[in-house]
Amino acid sequence: MNSTTRFKLSFMMFLEFFIWGGWFVTLGTFLDKNLSASGPEIGSVFSTQSWGAIIAPFIIGLIADRYFNAEKILGVLHLIGAVLMYQMYNATDISVFYPYVFVYMVLYMPTLALVNSVSFNQMGDPEKEFSNIRIWGTIGWILAGVLISYFFHWDSQEASGNGALKNTFLMSAVASLGLGIFSFLLPKTPPKNKSTEKIKVSEILGLDALKLLKDKNFLIFFISSILICIPLAFYYQNANLFLSKIGMDNPTGKMTIGQVSEVLFLLAIPVFFKKFGFKKTILVGMLAWTVRYLLFAFGNAGELSFMLILGIALHGICYDFFFVSGQIYTNSKAGDKFKSSAQGLITLATYGVGMLIGFIVAGQITEIYKTNGVEDWKMIWSIPAGIAFVVFLLFSLLFNDKTKTESV
Structure with a gap:
């Protein structure tokens, strides 16, 4: 793998998990302090991750593996995700917020498999090479948390009480927009299976x-x-x-x-x-x-x-x-x-x-x-x-x- 490809894959993985860590960690606090959500309502919002995990295999198995390049689907999903994240940033009520987060998670969870697919497609020995790429995802998640606490101070008692945590959605929206555009510059990852093959659910x-x-x-x-x-x-x-x-x-x-x-x-x-x-x-x-x-x-x-x-x-x-x-x-x-x-x-x-x-x-x-x-x-x-x-x-x-x- 050449240095340019390694950089592209590492940056892709960095943004993928920076986006997730940039809003999901503080989600419970945001829902409680800013949208006055009850326990069951907070649980319902978090469960959108599970619905996304259940639906994701269909998006990957029925679309990504059969018809379109993985990097192009990744780009489209993150561009749509940026719009949805911006709507979550603007939401002032849990009933308005929920539909956006539900659709967002249904679209985001498949991207976890897509970034892996794009990475593996460029590797001769994934067992040795993948960990060096994947580690940048963890670094992205960590940096998101550090920025929220130590740079922007959005999760401080005073700031979070005044609604500062909603800025995490704006930060993630910008990162999602960036990854959406950047995805079209990633190495080409064509579909693995021909569309003529029979689909087995x-x-x-x-x-x-x-x-x-x-x-x-x-x-x-x-x-x-x-x-x-x-x-x-x-x-x-x-x-x-x-x-x-x-x-x-x-x-x-x-x-x-x-x-x-x-x-x-x-x-x-x-x-x-x-x-x-x-x-x-x-x-x-x-x-x-x-x-x-x-x-x-x-x-x-x-x-x-x-x-x-x-x-x-x-x-x-x-x-x-x-x-x-x-x-x-x-x-x-x-x-x-x-x-x-x-x-x-x-x-x-x-x-x-x-x-x-x-x-x-x-x-x-x-x-x-x-x-x-x-x-x-x-x-x-x-x-x-x-x-x-x-x-x-x-x-x-x-x-x-x-x-x-x-x-x-």
């Missing part, structure tokens, strides 16, 4: 891999993957709002510690896998969710603020040790025939079904434990901690797969 959704559920251990892993997404949804939906409401300075900037942690623990997975195996690795990931939420439940923005920072820093273990390990396990169980279908099925189950349930539950729980506009954060965080611990116990008792997964 089962392949698009990964349903061919349902045969793997006949394996008792894979079934337990599959169910656990859905269930663990319930506590995961609490973090995405409530973490920034929680840190902001208890008075932590620069909450969005501090949450980028989680992305730094994610990169570091990603490097630790091969070592952990080799020494302890899949079951122990994934159990550590599950237990980390329980520990994290207990730290949130009993920490504060004063003398116990270190507990909150530690809880944020556990994101690497929570995410990598469960989800990345799970992808590796799925890959090893599926075999060559069902590899793509199996990964599609797990993605649909977790980011689609699991997170959809999770956001609904998180919204309801947050509303139940709110009195006169004040949340009982100890209870709100203790419940997902309990859910994660139950999943941990069920998996540790029922999962007994002794086969070795392939090396990372």
